[in-house]
Amino acid sequence: MHPATPPTTDAPVGRAHRTPLPRRRLLRGLLAAAVAAPLMFGAAACGDDGSGAADPNAPVKLSIFWWGGDARAKLTEDALALYTKKHPNVTFEKTWQANQGYFDKLATLTAGGNPPDLFQIDDNYLAEYAARNTTLDLTSYQKSGKLDTSKFPESLWQYGVVDGKLAGLAAGENTQGLVYNKTLLTKNNLPEPTTGMSWEAHIAWAEQVTAKTKVPGTQDPSADYKAFWVWLRQQGKDLYKGKELGFTAEDVTAWFDLWKGARDRKATPSADIIHEGNSSDVTKQLVVTGKSATSWVWANQMPDLKKNTKDELGVIAYPGDPSAQWARASMYWSVFKGSKNRDVAVDVINFLNNDQEAVTLLGTDRGLPSNLDLRRVVSDNTTDPAMKQSIAVEAELTQKFGPSPQVPIKGHSKVKSELIKAAENAQYGRATPAEAAAQFVEACKSAIA
Amino acid sequence: MALTTAPDPTRGGPGSVRAHTRRRGPGRIRHSEGLAGYVFLSPWLIGLMGITAVPMLLSLYLSFTDYDILTPFSEAQWVGWANYERMFTADPSYWHAVRVTLTFALIAVPLKLAAALGVALLLNRAWRGVGLFRGLFYLPSLLGGSVALAIVWVNMFNRDGAFNSLLGLFGITGKPWVNDPDWALETLMVLAIWQFGAPMVIFLAGLKQVPTELYEAASVDGAGRWRQFRNVTLPMLSPVIFFNLVLETINGFQGFTAAFVLSNGTGGPVDSTLMYTLNLYITGFTDLDMGYASAMAWVFLLAIAVITAIFFSTGRFWVHYSDGEDR
Numbered sequence: 001m002h003p004a005t006p007p008t009t010d011a012p013v014g015r016a017h018r019t020p021l022p023r024r025r026l027l028r029g030l031l032a033a034a035v036a037a038p039l040m041f042g043a044a045a046c047g048d049d050g051s052g053a054a055d056p057n058a059p060v061k062l063s064i065f066w067w068g069g070d071a072r073a074k075l076t077e078d079a080l081a082l083y084t085k086k087h088p089n090v091t092f093e094k095t096w097q098a099n100q101g102y103f104d105k106l107a108t109l110t111a112g113g114n115p116p117d118l119f120q121i122d123d124n125y126l127a128e129y130a131a132r133n134t135t136l137d138l139t140s141y142q143k144s145g146k147l148d149t150s151k152f153p154e155s156l157w158q159y160g161v162v163d164g165k166l167a168g169l170a171a172g173e174n175t176q177g178l179v180y181n182k183t184l185l186t187k188n189n190l191p192e193p194t195t196g197m198s199w200e201a202h203i204a205w206a207e208q209v210t211a212k213t214k215v216p217g218t219q220d221p222s223a224d225y226k227a228f229w230v231w232l233r234q235q236g237k238d239l240y241k242g243k244e245l246g247f248t249a250e251d252v253t254a255w256f257d258l259w260k261g262a263r264d265r266k267a268t269p270s271a272d273i274i275h276e277g278n279s280s281d282v283t284k285q286l287v288v289t290g291k292s293a294t295s296w297v298w299a300n301q302m303p304d305l306k307k308n309t310k311d312e313l314g315v316i317a318y319p320g321d322p323s324a325q326w327a328r329a330s331m332y333w334s335v336f337k338g339s340k341n342r343d344v345a346v347d348v349i350n351f352l353n354n355d356q357e358a359v360t361l362l363g364t365d366r367g368l369p370s371n372l373d374l375r376r377v378v379s380d381n382t383t384d385p386a387m388k389q390s391i392a393v394e395a396e397l398t399q400k401f402g403p404s405p406q407v408p409i410k411g412h413s414k415v416k417s418e419l420i421k422a423a424e425n426a427q428y429g430r431a432t433p434a435e436a437a438a439q440f441v442e443a444c445k446s447a448i449a
Numbered sequence: 450m451a452l453t454t455a456p457d458p459t460r461g462g463p464g465s466v467r468a469h470t471r472r473r474g475p476g477r478i479r480h481s482e483g484l485a486g487y488v489f490l491s492p493w494l495i496g497l498m499g500i501t502a503v504p505m506l507l508s509l510y511l512s513f514t515d516y517d518i519l520t521p522f523s524e525a526q527w528v529g530w531a532n533y534e535r536m537f538t539a540d541p542s543y544w545h546a547v548r549v550t551l552t553f554a555l556i557a558v559p560l561k562l563a564a565a566l567g568v569a570l571l572l573n574r575a576w577r578g579v580g581l582f583r584g585l586f587y588l589p590s591l592l593g594g595s596v597a598l599a600i601v602w603v604n605m606f607n608r609d610g611a612f613n614s615l616l617g618l619f620g621i622t623g624k625p626w627v628n629d630p631d632w633a634l635e636t637l638m639v640l641a642i643w644q645f646g647a648p649m650v651i652f653l654a655g656l657k658q659v660p661t662e663l664y665e666a667a668s669v670d671g672a673g674r675w676r677q678f679r680n681v682t683l684p685m686l687s688p689v690i691f692f693n694l695v696l697e698t699i700n701g702f703q704g705f706t707a708a709f710v711l712s713n714g715t716g717g718p719v720d721s722t723l724m725y726t727l728n729l730y731i732t733g734f735t736d737l738d739m740g741y742a743s744a745m746a747w748v749f750l751l752a753i754a755v756i757t758a759i760f761f762s763t764g765r766f767w768v769h770y771s772d773g774e775d776r
Contacts, residue, residue: 100713104734111518111739128737132519272608272628272718279713414736417715424719428630446539447736 056089060344063093065109066120067102069283069304072365079358083351090344099281103413110134110336117339118348121168122331123407124416126160129334130167131410136335137165141346148354151371155404159329162407168332169349172367175317175325175397176226177299177390179287181215182312188213193294195317195397199231199258202319206267209293219286220268221296222259223278223423225416231255233324233405240409243448249434249441256426256433263427268292271427278420283308299390299397300330300367306386313386315393323402330367363387368394411448418443512744517737525740532744543745545720546728549634553724554701557638561701562693565645569652570682583653590646599640599710603627606636627711630721637707637722648693655689656682684769691768695760702753705730725749 066076073096080092095116097105103125109115121129129135141147142157147169149157160168178193185192190212193205206217221227229239232255238246262268269277269292277286277295287295288308297305302315317325333352335345352358359374364387369375379391408415422440425431431439487494507522512532516525536543572583592598605611606626613623626632663681672680683690705726708716716723716731729749733742 104714107518107734107737113521129519132517134519270625272625275628275718279715279717417731417735420715420717421719424630424717428719430630430719 058089060090060341061093062090062118062341062344062348063095063116064118064348065095065106065116067097067099068120068365069098071303072096075362075365079352079361080348082355082358082361083348086351087347090348115336115338117341118333118335118345120171120331121334123159123329124413126168126332126334127162127407127409127412130162130165134337135165135167136337136339136342136346137167138169138335138346138349139166142166146343147346147350149370151354151373153327153370153372155401156327156329156370159327159404159407160332168329168334169353170329170331170367170370171333171352172300172330172364173327173370173394174298174300174330174367175328175394175401176230177297177302177315177393178294178318179285179297179302179305179313179315180294181287181290181309182314184213184215184293184311185209186312192314193316193319195322195400197319199319203258203262203265203267206262206294207265210266213293215290216269216273216286216292217267218262218294219277219292219296220259220263220274220423220427222256222426223274223420224296225419226298227296227318228255228419229405230318230324231320233402234320238405239415240406240412240448242406243409245441245444245448249437252422252437252440253434256423256437259423260426260433271424271429274427275424278424287313298328298330298367299394300364302390303364303384303386313389315389317393317397317400322397322400325397326401326404327398328404329370364391409448411444414447415444418447508743508746511740512747514740516740516743518733518739519737528740532741533748535741536744536748542720542723542728546716546723546725549721549723550702550704550725553634553638553641553704554698557641558694558697558701560638561642561645561697562648562690564642565648565693566652566686566690568645569649569656570678572649573653573656583650587646587650590644590649592644596706596710599707602636602640602707603711628718630718633711633718633721637704637711640707641701641704648697651689651693652686655686659685687767687769691760691764695757698756698760699753702749702756 064080066072068076073094076096077094080094084091106115106119106121106125115134121135126135138147138160142149149169152170153173156170156173157166160166160170180193182192184190188209190209191205193202197205202218209215209217225239232238232247232251235251237251240246259268263271268274269286273286273291276284277292282297282301282304285295285297285305286292288305290309295305296318299315302313306313333349335342335349339345352362353370354374356374356377359369359371360378360381362369363378363382363384368391369378379388379395382388382391418440422431422436422443425439426433426436511522511525513527513529514525515528515531516522568586572579572586576582589598607613608623608625608628610626612626616623624632626636659682663685664677667677667681703726704724708722708724708727709730712718712722712727714727714731714735716727725745726749729742729745732745733739
């Protein structure tokens with residue numbers, strides 16, 4: 001008697017494991033067809049090069065893609081609706097998502113031959129895309145006045161120039177902002193930090209905060225490229241010089257040592273909390289979650305932070321000489337080079353930056369408005385206290401700003417993630433600052449090669 | 450897998466079709482039936498060719514090029530073996546990812562199978578309510594590679610997560626498990642082991658098929674519980690163990706979702722959860738180095754094929770397919 005023991009047990013098992021596969025394949029097939037079809041049409045569209053000489057009133061469906069939260073989505077949708085109201089032939093296919101995963105998606109869309117006509121991008125990726133000829137050079141539109149930058153600070157639109165081409169137009173301006181928990185400080189009778197404090201003074205202040213409040217005084221920013229960048233510029237160095245690194249392993253060691261000292265003095269949280277801050281989005285920064293008294297962010301993120309805490313927040317420049325900071329394009333609007341609606345896309349960018357109604361609607365969500373005249377209008381009329389605060393700080397800093405650095409080069413996203421890895425290696429005590437610095441510089445060199 | 454390819458007339462493999470048509474005779478009918486077979490297969494075949502085979506071949510080609518996914522295929526630069534050379538000689542983080550993946554698979558897979566077999570043995574009895582327990586133990590694996598589950602896991606094993614609160618009840622100070630480079634991978638292993646439901650169900654089905662007279666005969670011969678398990682259960686179950694081992698090893702190597710979610714897509718803290726597939730994903734989609742990522746994928750495919758082949762070749766020493774005739 002042998003009911004063919006294992007084989008019969010196995011048959012249903014085998015089947016149970018196998019049936020879902022074809023269906024999944026089928027789904028994948030449908031997905032691929034969906035991806036492939038626009039690819040073919042996209043290719044056809046590139047071929048016929050219908051760059052807008054056609055009927056200006058012909059219906060146009062413009063695809064647009066950005067990252068951000070619900071609030072940004074609402075504002076942007078309203079502003080685009082306004083455009084449609086003025087140009088009834090233009091409608092939008094809007095896609096938006098959180099920042100995490102945004103660039104993976106954008107790269108995949110581009111690879112699939114189905115990139116959006118118009119997309120939001122930041123300086124971490126602008127050069128990656130521009131160097132690969134994915135973005136449309138906006139220079140000719142700027143020259144012809146179709147893209148009006150006459151009211152922009154010159155350094156701001158220039159921060160969108162990569163290899164002599166205007167690869168993206170600043171959708172707003174921001175700068176590094178050190179955000180601190182005002183409520184916590186007042187409650188404990190502690191002084192607020194001020195712009196211009198030296199790094200040493202900042203760390204000493206943070207140590208005092210930790211001692212008195214039991215909340216670590218400052219997030220350790222050694223993994224944060226923007227803090228490292230400001231510090232480098234104060235040392236007369238830079239993140240990049242041409243196609244090379246603008247710093248040496250010694251600089252990185254000094255930077256890591258500075259923060260090792262701060263950790264030893266308990267001015268910062270423990271390594272795992274620092275890591276939590278490094279790997280969370282803006283809504284979960286430590287100053288908001290109550291795990292440190294300060295966080296290193298961009299000044300225009302104030303309203304986002306404010307929404308996630310009941311405490312009062314203050315914002316100042318990063319420590320050291322504030323002239324190391326610059327008017328940074330918080331993000332850009334770029335047009336896909338192969339877009340058949342590129343003229344319309346450029347006109348939409350122009351509208352979002354220079355139309356008073358649209359700019360007032362958008363407020364400071366993407367940073368201070370790039371158009372200086374309209375920036376004044378917005379700051380005069382805003383009622384949101386968090387927005388007011390970030391406008392005030394940036395207005396004050398504008399007087400102190402130094403010249404813009406060059407836009408980060410191709411390979412920058414890897415440099416950013418390598419800095420996090422190296423800094424955390426030092427924070428967890430798995431490497432000395434000098435070892436971590438040497439690894440980092442080595443990794444950077446191959447990343448930008 | 451050997452089992453599923455064993456000739457089984459009820460499943461209508463190619464052998465049975467031939468036997469069937471030979472009885473009918475004329476080749477024309479055979480031809481048209483074959484055609485019908487292919488027509489029925491066609492949705493799957495089209496899927497296989499279009500979605501699997503063509504992209505696979507393309508990726509093989511891309512693995513020999515310098516290709517970032519932003520530019521068209523046609524502009525990919527042929528670089529010969531450079532990607533493979535870089536992988537084997539100049540990329541420490543690649544080897545780090547290999548180490549992480551091997552550690553994960555070597556620990557998580559055996560423990561998962563042991564847990565699955567242990568619980569299957571416990572549930573292979575006629576208790577009241579045993580069905581409920583079977584369901585409960587199977588539940589976690591239904592949640593499979595789900596993102597939601599990984600998020601729950603991260604929150605449970607945080608510094609101020611539920612697990613540490615539990616430890617706190619016993620006066621133990623926990624660690625920030627998921628944010629500690631010494632423990633993050635272990636946390637992922639526990640998650641993988643916890644989802645032992647699928648192999649457990651397969652083991653249960655296997656246990657049900659072990660003829661009771663073998664146990665009776667063994668106990669007549671004086672074999673105790675352990676001897677029965679060792680000499681009856683394990684050999685009779687060995688094909689099922691083999692099947693589970695192969696499947697779970699492949700699954701273990703391909704672990705991605707939990708590591709991705711836990712580390713926010715970075716493989717951190719300090720690369721402690723940088724699984725092979727995650728490293729590949731980062732290389733291709735974040736660093737935009739798709740040519741190199743394709744090369745990684747092909748080496749991975751070969752590695753898994755080799756490991757599976759090793760399993761199959763050692764299988765004949767311990768997998769017991771006999772159904773009694775040669776005993």
